Every structure is written in structure tokens, then in C-alpha cells.
Amino acid sequence: MNRAPWQSPTIAKIAEISGVSSATVDRVLHNRGGVSQKKVLLVQRALAELQASQEKTQPVEEMLEFGLLIDSDASFTVALKDIIAESNDADPSVKIDVFSSLPIQFDPGAFSDKIIEWGEKYDGLIVSCREHPAIARAIETTVESGTGVVCVTTDQPHTRRLCYAGLDQVAAGSCAAHLIGRFARKTSGQVILLGSAAYRCQEQRGIGFRRVIRSKYPDLSIVEYFNQKDNSYTAYEYLTQYLKSSPPPIGIYNVAGGNAGITKALLDAGIKNDVLFVGHELTRVSSELLEEDGIDFILTHDISTELERAKVILRMQCEGKLEKQNFEPLLPVIKCKYNLD
Known part of the structure; x- marks a missing residue:
């Protein structure tokens, strides 16, 4: 949720609270002089009260919470969790929680149930898992409930996910x-x-x-x-x-x-x-x-870029600003022993 724009207290309101004329308030605010010290203090106090009151009523920017559900081997899952931890530290406006399942233990029914459960719990979902009818139904159920879904690394193209943000x-x-x-x-x-x-x-x-x-x-x-x-x-x-x-x-x-x-x-x-x-x-x-x-x-591939793309799309969807969005697929990066970071 975006913070509402700041609006200074009006001269009329300051005059009403301070008990002096609008002309006097104007002179005090613009340092024109010709006002007694008593009236200057009244205007300053009224202004401080109004500003304090306005700050209390300003809507606080809410942290968006996204859930990432991944079905992958342990080494890739660990790497992804490390990147998400860094992202959570760097961007306090968005928090991503992770649910992971190892392929050898994968249960389509349980995983699809988790998608639906997290769709009700979070502001948006990021999904990376195999294709299965139960998974597709869970994504459709989540989307119908108003929660956006973005796919990374591997796509679910036969669903109404918002987009695929990953590699070619x-x-x-x-x-x-x-x-x-x-x-x-x-x-x-x-x-x-x-x-x-x-x-x-x-x-x-x-x-x-x-x-x-x-x-x-x-x-x-x-x-x-x-x-x-x-x-x-x-x-x-x-x-x-x-x-x-x-x-x-x-x-x-x-x-x-x-x-x-x-x-x-x-x-x-x-x-x-x-x-x-x-x-x-x-x-x-x-x-x-x-x-x-x-x-x-x-x-x-650049997993960090995939996650940032997913965050941008889900944030726009939460703010009601999302139009149809398709990213150009990321290009593969070839690594050998001589170009490791």
C-alpha cells in the first residue's frame, strides 16, 4: 500500500486552532514580522499540533508478503533461499517466505493444497514446480480468489498465471x-x-x-x-x-x-x-x-533478476496497476572453472 501524499495544514485551519486571523498566520509562516511574540507562539503551537495529528493519521506503507513454492533438488533450493534472504534484507517493503519440496518426495496433491493455502495467506505467489493437473487447478483456484501468481525457472503456461519471468x-x-x-x-x-x-x-x-x-x-x-x-x-x-x-x-x-x-x-x-x-x-x-x-x-541464469521481475509484477497487481505483462526470456549464461564469480 502506498503512503498518501503529504499535505501541509491550511492557513485557515491554523488560524482556527490558534485563535488568530488568517493574515496573522500568513505573516508568521512567511516571516514577514509585525506580529507579537505571543501570537507567533500560538501559530507555531497550532502548526505543530496539526502536523502531529496528520502524521498519526497518515496510512503506513504496508509490507507486502509473497510466498514462493518450489519443487527442486536440494542444492538449487538452498541457492534460491540464500538469494531470497538477501532480497528480504535489501527490500523491507517486501517479504518472501519459501515452501520447498524435494522431487523424490513430491506429492502433487499436497503441493497443490499448499498453493491454495498460501494463496489465501499471501499477497502474491511465486511458483517453480513441475506441471501436473492438480498444480494447474490450484493455480487457477488461487487466481480466481484474486491472488496473483508468477512463474520462475519453469513455466505453467496453461494456467492464468500473470507471467513467466524466467530463462529461455x-x-x-x-x-x-x-x-x-x-x-x-x-x-x-x-x-x-x-x-x-x-x-x-x-x-x-x-x-x-x-x-x-x-x-x-x-x-x-x-x-x-x-x-x-x-x-x-x-x-x-x-x-x-x-x-x-x-x-x-x-x-x-x-x-x-x-x-x-x-x-x-x-x-x-x-x-x-x-x-x-x-x-x-x-x-x-x-x-x-x-x-x-x-x-x-x-x-x-540470473535468479535474482527472475525474483525481482516477479516482485514487480506482483506489486503492480496488488496496487491494481497491472496490465498484460510479458518479459523477454532471460538468456542462458555459460560458466566454466575460469569465470566463476
């Missing part, structure tokens, strides 16, 4: 294909595409990846493994089983979490230096993997 995921997948196609040690062979669940962001990354591999690098074939649940243990098991029965791939593109498990599987198989590995999200874990050559490239 197709471009990210295209970048991964280019990196593997151009910089892998071999120009032919198999490339493994690893994913976890029905996240639109992962599907779009896969679209961009397949498009570039098939059009630009026809000597590469894609082997897809999905449902590794954004979990390092599951990713390790999938890749280890694959390597026992198949020749080593020339590259791996992981569109999900679990990067540490993939690195461990490659190290245990003794082929880490022969496989170009591209993953997603710059977190504490992935930064360490980059520094130690456990992963070659990380595709990341």
Missing part, C-alpha cells in the same frame, strides 16, 4: 548441444541426455538440445534417461548401469539435478576426462564440481 530454456538446451558438438574429444558417438520429471524447463531444454544435435551434429546419437528424480544417488545408479553395458558416451547433458552423482559415476568408471559433461544451475555444489574439473560447463 530452449536456448539453454541449444547451447549445451553446441558445447558438446564443438568441444567433445570425439565427433561421433553417443550423447546421454539425463532428466528427472515433467518440468517444462527440462522438456524445453531437451527440445533445444535435440534440435541442434540433429541438425548440426548428425554423427552424434542421443540416448535418453529420464526419471532420475533430481537426485545424485539415482543419477549415479542410472549412469553406472548404463556404463556397464554400453560404450562410454562422448558427452552428457543433464537437464536436471544430481550433477554430483553423475561426476562420481564417471570417476568410478575411470572415464571422466574422456566425457564432456554439461549441467545446469550454478550452486555451491556445482561450483565446487567446476573448480575440481568434475563438470566442464554449467548453464545458469
